[in-house]
Amino acid sequence: MKAVLGLEDGTTLKGKGIGAEGATQGELVFATPFIGYEEALTDPSYKGQILMFTYPLIGNYGISHEVMQSDNIKAEGLVVRSACSNPSHKKSDESLEEFLLEHDVSGIEGIDTRMLTIKIREHGTMKSALLVGDKNEKRAVELAKNQPDITERDLIPKVSCEKGYRIKGEGPRIVVIDTGVKRNILKSLEERGADLLVLPHDSTTSEIKKHDPDALFVGNGPGDPSRAVGPIRAVKNFFGEIPIFGICLGHQIISRALGGNTYKLKFGHRGANQPVRDIESGKIYITSQNHGFATDPDSLDGTDLKITQTNANDNTVEAIKHESQGxxxxxxxxxxxxxxxxxxxxxxxQVVEKAGGNFA
Incomplete structure (x- = not known):
């Protein structure tokens, strides 16, 4: 099936379409892990983005539904060098293309992903459009150009739960503000006994308070943190009352809520081998990352937020703490x-301990 990928700078690449026919738009980003494509495709943080893998062969171990990080594919489209059509793994439920078709998501293979990765590293992420079942290059470029920048899109409402739900536990009660939280974040808290209340992103202070939380948690999610009005308000209102924790977008939301600022990275950090240096101990953690925005370190001056970890590659902020307020x-x-x-x-x-639990 014919397909074409168009970029806002006029670049077009023709390839073979995989998945659903149709047209899709999004910010083209690249991710570097060799494995974990099921988790990445279903990660709500990729909403609004067309996901390209730098590793040349994707889909070789199929799709296992048990590792999905949400209930469906959240990336707007998929770009790969080669998509395996005959996967082999005992836990595989279906092939990559079957997965794309099941969720009505378009993809393209057989194009030069190395060239595209170099282009993005040099020029930054780009608006893009993918046509499957159509090879109209002019239309692809027009669709790429004529879409809002990701900084102008309200993506959190598209991935947040509509109604709150509970994951019962015997430990401290933690309210999770759902900005697109991954299942494995909830699982990691659940395994440590936390009693979880997952609430919509726009939950009011009174709606949160009625659950009498021991702590507030803000997880990952898509888009510009400056547009996360509800979660920023929640952090401001509960700061100093209960401990507050965050991951990824949640980290940026907390930074903004407590007086800091954020900025858009040139091409982001998306991979499974990012080194993080703990400032106090000097220890290096190898981490998985997926973000296009970061906290401005200079903006934290005077906020009482302490930078505790930085990225060993580019020195961007990787962790913050406020000791006295948890x-x-x-x-x-x-x-x-x-x-x-x-x-x-x-x-x-640390999260469960500071919330008042015993995880041992």
Missing amino acids: VFAVQYHPEAFPGPRDSIRMFFD
């Missing part, structure tokens, strides 16, 4: 599945 947030994904898991105990044990 705030702790990380930019990376300690819950990452399939890994690495260097930081899972370091982070989640």
Whole structure:
């Protein structure tokens, strides 16, 4: 099946279509892990983005529904060098293309992903459009250009739960503000006994308070953190009353709520081997990351937020703390599945302990 990928700068690449026929738009981003494509495709943080893998062969172990991080594919489209049509794994439920078709998502294979990755590294992420079942290059470029920038899109409402729900536990009660939280974050808290109340992103202070939480948690999610009005308000209102924790977008939301600022990275961090340096101990954690925005370190001056970890590659902020008020947030994904898991105990044990639980 014919397909074409168009970029806002006029670049077009023709390839073979996989998945559903149709047209899709999004910010083209690249991710570097060799494995974990099921988790990435279903990660709500990729809403609004067309996901390209740098590893040349994707789909070789099929799709296992048990590792999905949400109930469906959240990426707007998929770009790969080669999509395996004959996967082999005992836990495979279906092939990559069957998965795309099941969720009405378009993809393209057989194009030069190395060239595209270099282009994005040099010029930054780009607006793009993918046509499957159509090879109209002019239309693809027009669709790429004529879409709002990801900083102008309200994506959190598209991935947040509509109604709150509970995951019962015997430990501290933690309210999770759902900005697109991954299943493995909830699982990591549940395994440590936390009593979880997952609430919509726009929950009011009174709606949160009626659950009498021991702590507030803000997870990952898509888009510009400056547009997360409800979660920012919640962090401001509960700061100083209960401990507050965050991962990825949640880290950025907490930074903004407590006086800091954020900015858009040139091409983001999306991969499974990002080194994070703990400033106090000097220890290096190898982490999984997926973010296009970061906390501005200079903006934290005078906020009482302390930078505790930085990225060993580019020195961007990776963790913040407010010791006296029980705030702790990380930019990376300690819950990452399939890994690495260097930081899972370091982070989640602290969260449950500070919330008042016993995770041992």
